[in-house]
Amino acid sequence: MINLEEKHVINLIENFYGLKINQSQVILLSSSFAKSYKIINPIATIVVKVFSEEYKTKKDALSELKLLLELSSNNVKVIIPKSGVNRDFILELNQIQNGYFAIAYEYFEGEVIPKLNKVQSFNLGVNLANFHKFSINPNLELDKTEYTIGYLFDDSYKLIRPFLGDSQKEYLNKLRDKIQLQLELINLEINNENYGICHGDYISRNSLKKKKKEKKNKNKKKKIFIFFQKVYLLL
Structure with missing residues (x-):
């Protein structure tokens, strides 16, 4: 896995996004399917996510970026993707490790809200409704990738079948048939966005409270953003 804390990697990030060279502090924010880093530089503070194409294709990533820009243009408060100096949003990292790429976003500073009150919960619902509304444009x-039975099962099955015994092959054949039947029975239109896009990461600990400094250097809680993996919502 690529480590942004290595000098040659962070220099690549700095060059791509027009940051000052050798002047970045790198902080690992999260590490799961994709690593997220906070990059603090005299020019800007950004969040950089490093993806493997085995987890997310560049086609899907570009689709998500396009959605974020569309939502932002309609005044829905979402995280803003940051383009490089060449105006590209995706930084190829194949020269570091094949099959990896990075995307940067503006950084939002805030404190976690342990529990939303009634007003915050209501405003969250309003903003999620706007997110849903503009996603059905x-x-x-x-x-985006079409999540067909072939993509969900067949492609993986072809790779692992040579390593399976006869009993396991029979089980997987039955499993494939069940998946296909389930898709047909419920008429699941996975690729049809007629009903908009919804986000399932809907919990209070994924909320941030922003502090705004006043002239007297006193901190006053001013705005609240709800953030998900790729989305900020303003309360």
Whole structure:
């Protein structure tokens, strides 16, 4: 896995996003399917996420970026993707490790809210409704991976089948048939966005409270953002 704390890697990030060279502090924020880093530089503070194409394709990543920009243009308070000096949003990292790429976003400073009150919960619902509303724009063409039975099962099955015994092959064949039947029975339109896009990470600890400094150097709690993996919502 790529480590942004290595000098040659962070220098690549600094060059791509127009940051001052050798003047970045790198902080690991999270490490799961994709690593997230906070990059503190005299020019800007950004969040950089490093993806493997085995986890997320560049096609899907570009589709998500397009959605974020569309939501932002409609005044929905979402995290803003940051383009590089060449205006590209995706930084290829193949020269470091094949099959990896990075995306940067503006950084939002805030404190975690342990529990939302009634007003915050109501405003969250309003903003999620706006997120949903603008995600069903018929003019917004998102070129995403089609989650067909072939993609969900067949492609993986072809790779692992040579390593399975006869009893396991029989079980997987039955499993595939069940998945196909389930898709047909419920008429699941996974790729149809007629009903908008919803986000399931809907819990209070994924909320941030922003502090705004006043002229008298006193901290006053001013705004609240709800953030998810890729989305900020203003309360």
